Amino acid sequence: xxxxxxxxxxxxxxxxxxxxxxxxxxxxxxxxxxxxxxxxxxxxxxxxxxxxxxxxxxxxxxxxxxxxxxxxxxxxxxxxxxxxxxxxxxxxxxxxxxxxxxxxxxxxxxxxxxxxxxxxxxxxxxxxxxxxxxxxxxxxxxxxxxxxxxxxxxxxxxxxxxxxxxxxxxxxxxxxxxxxxxxxxxxxxxxxxxxxxxxxxxxxxxxxxxxxxxxxxxxxxxxxxxxxxxxxxxxxxxxxxxxxxxxxxxxxxxxxxxxxxxxxxxxxxxx
Amino acid sequence: xxxxxxxxxxxxxxxxxxxxxxxxxxxxxxxxxxxxxxxxxxxxxxxxxxxxxxxxxxxxxxxxxxxxxxxxxxxxxxxxxxxxxxxxxxxxxxxxxxxxxxxxxxxxxxxxxxxxxxxxxxxxxxxxxxxxxxxxxxxxxxxxxxxxxxxxxxxxxxxxxxxxxxxxxxxxxxxxxxxxxxxxxxxxxxxxxxxxxxxxxxxxxxxxxxxxxxxxxxxxxxxxxxxxxxxxxxxxxxxxxxxxxxxxxxxxxxxxxxxxxxxxxxxxxxxxxxxxxxxxxxxxxxxxxxxxxxxxxxxxxxxxxxxxxxxxxxxxxxxxxxxxxxxxxxx
Numbered sequence: 001x002x003x004x005x006x007x008x009x010x011x012x013x014x015x016x017x018x019x020x021x022x023x024x025x026x027x028x029x030x031x032x033x034x035x036x037x038x039x040x041x042x043x044x045x046x047x048x049x050x051x052x053x054x055x056x057x058x059x060x061x062x063x064x065x066x067x068x069x070x071x072x073x074x075x076x077x078x079x080x081x082x083x084x085x086x087x088x089x090x091x092x093x094x095x096x097x098x099x100x101x102x103x104x105x106x107x108x109x110x111x112x113x114x115x116x117x118x119x120x121x122x123x124x125x126x127x128x129x130x131x132x133x134x135x136x137x138x139x140x141x142x143x144x145x146x147x148x149x150x151x152x153x154x155x156x157x158x159x160x161x162x163x164x165x166x167x168x169x170x171x172x173x174x175x176x177x178x179x180x181x182x183x184x185x186x187x188x189x190x191x192x193x194x195x196x197x198x199x200x201x202x203x204x205x206x207x208x209x210x211x212x213x214x215x216x217x218x219x220x221x222x223x224x225x226x227x228x229x230x231x232x233x234x235x236x237x238x239x240x241x242x243x244x245x246x247x248x249x250x251x252x253x254x255x256x257x258x259x260x261x262x263x264x265x266x267x268x269x270x271x
Numbered sequence: 272x273x274x275x276x277x278x279x280x281x282x283x284x285x286x287x288x289x290x291x292x293x294x295x296x297x298x299x300x301x302x303x304x305x306x307x308x309x310x311x312x313x314x315x316x317x318x319x320x321x322x323x324x325x326x327x328x329x330x331x332x333x334x335x336x337x338x339x340x341x342x343x344x345x346x347x348x349x350x351x352x353x354x355x356x357x358x359x360x361x362x363x364x365x366x367x368x369x370x371x372x373x374x375x376x377x378x379x380x381x382x383x384x385x386x387x388x389x390x391x392x393x394x395x396x397x398x399x400x401x402x403x404x405x406x407x408x409x410x411x412x413x414x415x416x417x418x419x420x421x422x423x424x425x426x427x428x429x430x431x432x433x434x435x436x437x438x439x440x441x442x443x444x445x446x447x448x449x450x451x452x453x454x455x456x457x458x459x460x461x462x463x464x465x466x467x468x469x470x471x472x473x474x475x476x477x478x479x480x481x482x483x484x485x486x487x488x489x490x491x492x493x494x495x496x497x498x499x500x501x502x503x504x505x506x507x508x509x510x511x512x513x514x515x516x517x518x519x520x521x522x523x524x525x526x527x528x529x530x531x532x533x534x535x536x537x538x539x540x541x542x543x544x545x546x547x548x549x550x551x552x553x554x555x556x557x558x559x560x561x562x563x564x565x566x567x568x569x570x571x572x573x574x575x576x577x578x579x580x581x582x583x584x585x586x587x588x589x590x591x592x593x594x595x596x597x598x599x600x601x602x
């Protein structure tokens with residue numbers, strides 16, 4: 001469709017595109033670089049020397065482990081809640097017409113459009129009013145609000161492509177509700193759920209604002225990092241942890257991207 | 272034996288009366304067509320039999336057992352869906368074996384049964400493919416095999432040939448008819464195509480606005496339509512007005528007269544006659560179609576090719592046998 005001339009971008013455009021990408025990603029590389037620096041009080045460039053000692057120090061810090069475990073637990077539980085509720089909600093919105101369907105659809109998506117600080121304050125005051133002490137579960141609930149959105153969005157897109165008569169065909173052939181879910185619905189939405197779940201996990205894992213408002217004494221990994229940056233000692237430990245966070249969140253997002261891309265092709269071929 | 276019985280069945284969606292007081296009895300082993308324009312309630316009736324809809328009022332029996340409250344998966348009927356509804360993630364063989372799988376049949380046994388079913392619809396060896404790799408006609412056959420492999424007592428077909436091109440549709444019509452006769456199964460076939468219904472079915476129910484207007488053999492429906500709607504929908508039949516009936520010497524709200532029953536010329540003994548002015552004539556191969564104005568009503572006559580066609584504007588006399596004129600119950 002495009003002419004050959006348009007395939008070749010002019011040189012200035014190429015240069016500015018490269019600069020833009022560098023601007024986005026060079027700081028991340030710097031974070032990685034300082035994880036190896038020998039200097040622990042301030043980040044000087046270039047680093048005076050390179051060392052692997054901070055990996056060992058990080059490994060032996062119990063506060064890092066506590067924060068990491070808390071983050072993994074919160075993200076897992078929030079994702080699990082989001083998978084169940086998001087899928088059910090997507091099924092209801094895409095399969096049946098009822099009064100207020102569009103409103104429900106909008107309200108479900110709203111938490112991700114709202115600034116995190118609003119969600120955080122709202123939840124905090126709601127928890128205080130209901131006399132619910134801030135704990136692990138209040139963090140999970142806070143994270144679930146926006147985790148549901150990504151699961152819902154993924155699932156609803158897949159449900160819309162599923163022909164409604166597939167469920168009827170399954171029932172017609174003798175499958176009850178559970179069998180229909182197990183053998184027809186689940187295989188068709190599985191990749192969408194996996195993708196949604198991974199995104200939800202990644203979102204929860206590096207969430208700061210909502211967590212600040214809904215946590216009690218606990219520190220999730222991002223909160224721990226914020227606190228750590230203020231301290232003068234062993235600064236590169238934060239950089240080591242940052243590398244871990246990047247890996248833990250980037251891999252699921254990449255996986256989610258490839259899974260949904262494949263899913264599109266498979267679902268498209270069925271039409 | 273009565274396979275499906277509807278007693279005063281209604282299904283309303285809000286203020287829409289999709290099915291409105293339908294009485295029907297489908298006999299075991301017959302090829303029963305539900306014919307009607309879209310929105311006439313025929314598909315809703317089929318869904319009531321399958322169990323996807325519950326009647327708002329009235330009573331449905333399937334082989335003498337009441338159907339209310341029985342979910343689709345406990346009814347011994349299977350459906351061939353309009354869009355085929357093949358499972359996109361399963362192979363053709365697993366699609367066909369699905370009903371047997373959920374009933375707990377062993378893997379080897381159900382695979383054999385599925386392969387037999389595929390052979391029956393002339394698709395042997397297609398089991399490993401996915402639905403997306405088949406043509407529309409092939410998917411149609413898979414949907415048929417997937418339903419039949421469960422040995423239903425009634426097969427429901429919801430406009431199954433609607434998406435096929437003309438040639439394939441004619442071929443499938445014959446195959447379906449043969450299959451139904453061979454298996455001795457009850458088929459309920461929903462269609463809006465009157466020629467399809469008339470050529471395939473043992474009996475036809477004509478639907479209009481949620482009601483059954485007439486039930487009968489194709490010949491009865493064609494020759495003796497009860498209402499103007501049936502006469503119009505089933506084929507191009509002439510409908511004579513009350514005034515014309517009076518003029519011919521009897522009192523009826525309306526009467527139907529097939530174009531092929533009309534001859535040119537003075538009526539002989541026992542025949543009736545009408546006078547009309549030819550408006551237009553068209554040549555249709557074996558026949559000439561002549562449109563006339565008979566006292567303000569349009570009358571169409573089919574004249575055998577070779578008959579001289581009268582010139583437009585010159586009044587002519589039309590003759591037909593008394594028994595070809597069919598008195599209708601309503602206008």
